[in-house]
Amino acid sequence: MPYRYRPLAQFSALLGWFGLALQLWFSVRLKLDHGGTTIDGVWLYLGYFTILTNLLVASVLTAAAFDTRAALPRFLQRPGVQTAAAMSIVIVSAVYNLMLRQLWSPSGWLLVADMIVHDFMPPLYLLYWWLAVPKGSLRWSQALAWQSYPAGYFTYVLLRGAANGWYPYPFLDVKSLGYGQVVVDALAVLVAFIAVALLLVALGRWQARRRNGAVAEAA
Template sequence: MPDPGALSPPGPRLARLWRLGFGLLGLAALTLQFGLMLSNADGAPLSRSLINFFSYFTILTNLLVAFALLAPAIDARAVLGRWMAGEGVRAAVTMYAVVVGLTYHLLLARVWSPEGWWWLADTLLHTAMPLAMLVDWLLFTPKGRLRWFDAVKWLLFPAVFGAWTLAHGALSGWYPYWFIDVGELGLERAAINFAGLLAVFLVLGLAVVAIDRVIGRKRTPVSGSAA
């Protein structure tokens, strides 16, 4: 007999509608951002614009969010759908998305005041989509199976991003964010800033695992996929 005080997750239809709607919105926001970037490229080669576009952690994370939302909603039985529906994957993507939102509003918003279409793209990518992924994880993702070590494994993605940023920046002289700009700050200061960011990832990852465990103890077991 179910515990009357337990939490029951919302139904699969609502989850699917949520994921389809925000997944498509995320792709639209990425398309808008790329179009705006091209319009401001000042004749730079398309290849350079593409590389720089996909060198932003915000862009890569929003791509992950879009896939995490759309893949299970479109076909939960496909390989990509099953993988993206995994509790560990969804928790990691949620944590990355939260870092995107926090980093933008705490470190970047003060040096960037977009208007018009730029404001819309920034709001969607740095606020709306991180919140959509967070809500999806809280409401529609099964809980109670994460391990503390998962928070350490989730550091791989930002660590690889950091290595790419250093390598690309050394070759091009271009860095996506001021707080890891080796040209302006020097290697030591940029490395310290990035190490601090990795610490934030770890702390938030541990918080995600803790929340997962608390909610997992309160939710009633459900059968079938939430997608």
């Protein structure tokens, strides 16, 4: 990553981890207030796609913020991984703002945490992706490969729900909707994932061609 974009990655990573820490604190406090344990709070926290995706995004930004040759940071800096994270954080913001925001009214520090993970991190990460991620290696086939992440999350939600009866989102609530409707809902969201992935690949390839053309003209 060009050095001039490292401050953006550092700031975005710090903001992302701060928002995640706030969310974790509220999750643990909620469970403790209802007679649960800290482990219960962590388990609740890890049930949300928003949290898992923000963890991915914060990890990608942290890897980009520091110059290291360790295996995991190098993996996270792959253009395909960084673009898959962009796809996922776009869906986080879109689903929350279109389907979930009206379901509750957080205030105080909970509102701050909510805004960081749903409103601030998506555009910040997309800005980082647009400016700093090399995209010449992106391929159309990757858009389908990236769907293993939301598909894996869907399987995870169904297994968790079958075990304890809790589902993190209304459109995935098997108890209220039944498996058939939940599968239909999940497929609709998957179509949105694929559409966003294809759009990002198209934009990335266009940007790479444009930059290559500018370099050739300068030479």
